[in-house]
Amino acid sequence: MKNCLTCGHSQEDGKFCGKCGTPLESAALEQAATINNMTDYQNQPQPQAGQAVQETSHSSDQIELLKKQSKLYFNHFLEQLKKPSAGFNVEIAWKNNLTSMIIYVLITALSVFLLIKSFTSRTFGLFESYGPSIIQVILYVSLFLILLMAINVLAIFLTSKLFSENLSFTNVISKIGSYYALPIAVTILSILFGLLKSYTYSMIMLYIGFVLAIGIIPIFVMVKLLSNTSKIIDNFYSFIFYLVVTAILTSIIFSFIIDSTIGDYLSFLI
Structure with missing residues (x-):
């Protein structure tokens, strides 16, 4: 026993x-x-x-x-x-949960690279040599995902501080990372489909893993935290505050990416 x-x-x-x-x-x-x-x-x-x-x-x-x-x-x-x-409430495993989030970032970047490589080889065969390297893809995709994860962590941290439990950044990372096994498994399937040249299914699995990791899991964690305790105002308005903070921070990140990355590609093509 x-x-x-x-x-x-x-x-x-x-x-x-x-x-x-x-x-x-x-x-x-x-x-x-x-x-x-x-x-x-x-x-x-x-x-x-x-x-x-x-x-x-x-x-x-x-x-x-x-x-x-x-x-x-x-x-x-x-x-x-x-x-x-x-x-969810086991803080002793936060390092393992953080490891899960890091693994998800790396395998997602690898899956994106396989899809980009297949796309450039089929559509722009003559310009395949000009495509991004694996280091560039991993760097940019990893940075993009880390920024989105940081937005989720910050939004949950601020909401919990104001309206729910008094959590630290470590607590929030641990609670989010405890659900990352499924996105990892789905993204591994995306890589396997990519290696088998089944690119449609690879993109579908990649999209599902992304939605789970960046969208569904943080929202589920926030709802679960608010269902435990709530200070000051009703849980509904606390959740609205979380959505507003997430939307504002995400729009800032996306506007930065559009102005820098896409602008560079357009100037290169022109």
Whole structure:
């Protein structure tokens, strides 16, 4: 029988609490041991010139620690995929949730690059060499997605500060990131369809993942927060405030992108 260290819930199997989503004793201890081992390794003095054997051993230990940490994240990802709301109030997993958001940004940028490459090769075959590189696409798409995520985090943070719970930026990121397993899975499907040259389905999956990550998930988190507690005014007006803040910040970002990026492309074509 395993006991949850956070809420006291008991269950026979599983690495995460079925009630609150906190890692159970074994998983929590394993994760804590992994983090402590990585910290101990980082605090060790650097090897001298004549310590090639020790350096090789330390590198091997670090690889093993990374493998173990990756395994813990994969288990966390599967739990997110099965029960996203279970980790909504589990602040101990905020680093894993932030990792999910970073992974989504990177695989979305990769999916966009595959689609752009296929489009330029079929439509502008003669000018394929002038298309953007993978580094450029990843940089621009990642920056674009990070800005939109930052808008969502800031809007939820301001709304929660004024009308709901007193949350920090870390809390907001954790709550949003706890639902990112599904957008990641959908975007991975987009990449697979792109590799199979099924570009229509690839674009559909990419669009669904984007709508989930940037639109539906932040709105769902905001509604859930407002349903818990609300200060000063009615929840409906709090939600309207969130939408207005999001719309204003998004319009600023889009106007900046249109003025800079699209303007550069038009001047290049002319």
